[in-house]
Amino acid sequence: MSDLGLADELFMVGHNEYTGKTVINDEMLDAGLAGAALAELILQRRVTVVAGKLAVDDPRPWGDPVTDVVLREIHSRGSEFVPRAWVEHLRSNVGEVVAQRVVAAGMVRRDEQRSGLSRKLTVRYPAVNALTATRPLVRLSYYLQRPSQIDAQTATLAALVKAAGLEQRIMLEWSRQEVSDAIGAIVARLPAPLRDVIHGVEGAVAAMAVITRR
Helix, strand or coil: CCCCCHHHHHHHHCECCCCCCECCCHHHHHHHHHHHHHHHHHHCCCEEEECCEEEECCCCCCCCCCHHHHHHHHHHHCCCCCHHHHHHHHHHHHHHHHHHHHHHCCCECCEEEEECCCCEEEEECCECCHHHHCHHHHHHHHHHCCHHHCCHHHHHHHHHHHHHCCHHHCCCCCCHHHHHHHHHHHHHCCCHHHHHHHHHHHHHHHHHHHHHHC
């Protein structure tokens, strides 16, 4: 189990620890981070899925800058939307909120650069300590070889890694298909509400991939 939140861990997996660049399409990573924030709330028993739709179990804030914001949004809109709808709704803003939490935890630093005639702002998040930054990947790679021992957060992280298309980051000499199969077996054992969120991320990412190919 990790001291970091699930979304923080996925953020670390989704960024190169040296350059601070995202290792996949930003929008796909944001979809994964939205799913991770929802999964955090499920693991904390603050929300669940009822009849296919997200519902609040405990609306009280915990003083967390990521989950409290997401919980408040869900509570204000009611139990009318499926997990995929929430992933698509949250993904445009959740990445910045998660980044702020990861920076505050001392895991990465925020580097801003402006380049070109347009002076476009580029933001990167290189790790403060590269070894510390890869701990989620090291732990995940360890437990993929020992699936019977995996904890709930690591299992959910594995599922989100696959859903967002980050399998290439796994630190094992396995083929992508072998990694996918191993994670698929783990996903099948997740509680139904977490599986629903994972499927929501997969659907959102698949839709973006179709748009990108056009």
